[in-house]
Amino acid sequence: MLTVDNVTMRFGGLTAVNDASMQVKAGSITGLIGPNGAGKTTLFTIVSGFLKPTAGKVAFEGETITGVAAHRLAERGIGRTFQIVKPFAGLSVLENIVVGAFLRHPRRPDAERLAAAVAEKVGLGDRLDAPASSLTVAGRKRLELARALATEPRLLLLDEVLAGLNPSEVRDILPVIRSLRDDGITILMIEHVMQAVVSLCDEVFVLAQGAIIARGTPAEVVADQKVIEAYLGHGAAARLKGGEAADA
Amino acid sequence: MRTLRPYLPVLVLGVLLALAPLFVTSNVVLNFLVFTLTVALAAQGWNLLGGFGGQFSFGHAAFFGTGAYASAIWQMQLGFDAWTGFVAGTLAGALAGLVIGFLSFRAGLRGSYFALVTLAFAEVFRVLANSSEVTGGAAGLLLPLKIGAENLQFADRATFLGFVVALVIVVLLLVQWIRGSRFGAQLVALRENEEAARALGVDVLVVKLKAICLSGAITAAAGVLYLQYFLFIDSGIAYGTWISVEVLLAAIVGGLGTVLGPVVGALALHGVGELAKSLAGGLPGIDLAVYGAVLVVAVAFLPGGLVGIVRRRDRPRPVRDAAPVEGEA
Numbered sequence: 282m283l284t285v286d287n288v289t290m291r292f293g294g295l296t297a298v299n300d301a302s303m304q305v306k307a308g309s310i311t312g313l314i315g316p317n318g319a320g321k322t323t324l325f326t327i328v329s330g331f332l333k334p335t336a337g338k339v340a341f342e343g344e345t346i347t348g349v350a351a352h353r354l355a356e357r358g359i360g361r362t363f364q365i366v367k368p369f370a371g372l373s374v375l376e377n378i379v380v381g382a383f384l385r386h387p388r389r390p391d392a393e394r395l396a397a398a399v400a401e402k403v404g405l406g407d408r409l410d411a412p413a414s415s416l417t418v419a420g421r422k423r424l425e426l427a428r429a430l431a432t433e434p435r436l437l438l439l440d441e442v443l444a445g446l447n448p449s450e451v452r453d454i455l456p457v458i459r460s461l462r463d464d465g466i467t468i469l470m471i472e473h474v475m476q477a478v479v480s481l482c483d484e485v486f487v488l489a490q491g492a493i494i495a496r497g498t499p500a501e502v503v504a505d506q507k508v509i510e511a512y513l514g515h516g517a518a519a520r521l522k523g524g525e526a527a528d529a
Numbered sequence: 530m531r532t533l534r535p536y537l538p539v540l541v542l543g544v545l546l547a548l549a550p551l552f553v554t555s556n557v558v559l560n561f562l563v564f565t566l567t568v569a570l571a572a573q574g575w576n577l578l579g580g581f582g583g584q585f586s587f588g589h590a591a592f593f594g595t596g597a598y599a600s601a602i603w604q605m606q607l608g609f610d611a612w613t614g615f616v617a618g619t620l621a622g623a624l625a626g627l628v629i630g631f632l633s634f635r636a637g638l639r640g641s642y643f644a645l646v647t648l649a650f651a652e653v654f655r656v657l658a659n660s661s662e663v664t665g666g667a668a669g670l671l672l673p674l675k676i677g678a679e680n681l682q683f684a685d686r687a688t689f690l691g692f693v694v695a696l697v698i699v700v701l702l703l704v705q706w707i708r709g710s711r712f713g714a715q716l717v718a719l720r721e722n723e724e725a726a727r728a729l730g731v732d733v734l735v736v737k738l739k740a741i742c743l744s745g746a747i748t749a750a751a752g753v754l755y756l757q758y759f760l761f762i763d764s765g766i767a768y769g770t771w772i773s774v775e776v777l778l779a780a781i782v783g784g785l786g787t788v789l790g791p792v793v794g795a796l797a798l799h800g801v802g803e804l805a806k807s808l809a810g811g812l813p814g815i816d817l818a819v820y821g822a823v824l825v826v827a828v829a830f831l832p833g834g835l836v837g838i839v840r841r842r843d844r845p846r847p848v849r850d851a852a853p854v855e856g857e858a
C-alpha cells in the first residue's frame with residue numbers, strides 16, 4: 282500500500298534519513314521504532330507531503346506521491362497525527378474534528394454527524410463541547426487521532442500517540458487502534474511503548490541514525506542484536522547475554 | 530428552524546438599526562450612524578480575514594480606497610451609473626485582494642510580515658492615487674451631485690441610512706453563513722494551526738485567497754458607500770491609514786472572529802469618541818486618544834471583545850464540562 286524507496290533527507294549537513302526503504306502492507310499495522318533522533322518523524326513528514334525528500338521515492342497505492350502537497354495526500358487517503366499535538370486550541374472538541382470531517386462531507390450536518398461518531402469511537406464522546414485547550418495530554422492525543430480519522434483515511438500515520446500516557450490510558454486506547462484496522466484502515470505507527478508495538482504490530486521496521494537496520498515481526502526485532510545495540514549502545518547485546526538480563 | 534436560529538441575532542440587530550430613523554431625526558445622529566456603519570462594514574471585511582482567518586492586515590485602506598476610486602472613476606471618467614459603479618467598486622476590491630493575497634500568501638508571508646506588506650500596498654496605492662491624473666491627483670475627485678435613487682444619492686439621510694443598514698445586514702448574514710460552512714471551518718482552522726489544517730486536507734493557499742478576496746470586496750463596498758455619501762474622496766481619505774486602523778480597532782474591540790463584533794465595536798468606539806469630543810470641547814485628537822485607551826482596555830480585560838461579555842453570560846456551558854476527565858483512573 283505504501284512503499285518508501287531509498288529516501289534520503291538532508292537538513293544542511295545533517296542527514297536525518299539516509300537511504301531508507303520500507304513497505305507497508307494493506308490491512309496491516311506496521312511499526313516504526315528507533316531511538317530518539319533516528320529520523321522517524323522526518324520520514325513521516327516526507328510520507329505525508331510536508332517535506333520533499335532530498336532523494337528517493339514514495340509511492341501510495343502504486344502511484345508516486347513524492348512532492349505531492351500534504352492537503353492533496355489527505356484527500357487521497359493519507360491521514361496523520363503529530364507527535365507534538367497541534368489542537369485548534371480556540372475551538373471546541375467537536376469543531377476540531379468537524380474540520381477533518383468536512384474533507385469528504387461538504388455539508389455541516391453530515392460533517393457533524395461523522396465528527397460525533399468519531400469522537401465517540403476514540404472516547405471523547407462526552408467532551409464534544411469542551412474547549413480543546415481544556416483537554417489533558419491523553420485527551421489531546423485522542424483528539425489528534427479523532428481529527429485524522431474524521432478525514433476517513435485509508436492509510437493512517439500515528440506518531441507516538443501513546444507517548445506521555447500512563448499505563449492505564451495506554452491500555453484504554455490499544456483496543457481503539459486495533460478496531461481501526463478491523464475497519465479496514467492500514468496503520469503505520471511510530472511508537473516507543475514496546476508493549477504496544479508487540480501487541481499491535483504485524484511487522485516492525487527499525488530506524489537508527491536515519492537508516493533502516495532491521496525489519497521483522499516484533500518478536501524477531503526485539504531479539505535482533507543490531508537493534509539492541511542501536512538502543513543501548515555498542516556491545517550492549519553481548520553484555521546483556523552475559524548478564525542474562527533478557528529484558529525487552 | 531434549528532438552522533435559522535444562528536441568524537437571529539443579526540436579524541434583531543437589523544430590525545433595531547432599521548427602526549433607528551423612526552426615532553432619530555437629528556442630522557448629527559443620522560450622520561453618526563451612516564458613518565459608523567460604513568466603518569463597521571469595512572471592519573467586517575477586515576474581520577473575515579483577520580478575525581476568522583488570523584491574517585492581520587494593517588492596510589485595509591488598500592481595499593476601501595480601491596472601492597471608492599474604482600466607483601468614482603467608473604462614473605466620472607467612464608460615464609456609467611452609480612449602481613453598476615457599486616458593483617464595479619466591490620469587484621475591484623476583490624481583485625485587489627486577489628493580487629495582494631497572491632503575492633503575499635504564495636510567498637508564505639504570515640504574521641507581522643503579512644501585516645507590513647499590506648501596509649506597504651496601501652501606502653503605494655495612496656501615493657499613486659495622489660499623483661495620478663485619473664484619480665484627480667492631490668485634489669481628489671468630487672462626484673457630481675445628482676440626487677436620485679438611480680444615482681445612489683438620496684435626498685434625506687434616513688434613506689441613505691436604510692441602504693447602509695440593509696447592506697450591513699446582508700454582509701452579516703453572509704458572514705454568519707460562512708461561519709457554519711466548510712470554508713469558514715477551514716479558515717478558522719488555519720488561523721489556529723496551519724500545519725494541522727493542511728494535514729486535514731485544507732488547501733491553505735486557496736482558503737486564504739478566497740478570504741482575502743471576500744474581505745477586500747466587503748471593505749471596498751464600504752469605500753463605495755463613503756463615496757456616495759460624502760461625494761468626495763482624495764488619496765488621504767480613501768487610502769489613508771485612518772481606515773486601516775479603525776477597522777482593526779472596531780473588530781478587536783467588538784470581538785475578533787465574531788459576526789456582530791465589528792458592528793458593536795464600531796458603534797462603541799465612535800460612541801465613546803463622540804462623547805469624549807463633546808466633553809473635552811474641541812480638543813484636537815481627543816477621539817484618537819480615547820480609541821487608544823479603549824483598545825488597551827479591550828485587549829487587557831476583554832479577550833473576547835465586547836461581544837464576548839454577552840456570549841459568556843447568556844450561554845452557560847453544559848454541565849458535562851465538569852465531568853471528570855476521561856482516562857484518569
Ligand SMILES: Nc1ncnc2c1ncn2[C@@H]1O[C@H](COP(=O)(O)OP(=O)(O)O)[C@@H](O)[C@H]1O
Pocket residue numbers: 292295296297315316317318319320321322323324
Ligand atoms: N526541519 C528540520 N531542520 C533541521 N533538522 C531537523 C529538522 N527536522 C528534524 N531534524 C533533525 O533530524 C533528526 C531526526 O529527527 P526526528 O525525525 O524528529 O527523529 P525521531 O522522530 O526519530 O526522534 C534530528 O537530529 C533532528 O534534530
Ligand SMILES: [Mg+2]
Pocket residue numbers: 321322323364
Ligand atoms: Mg519523533
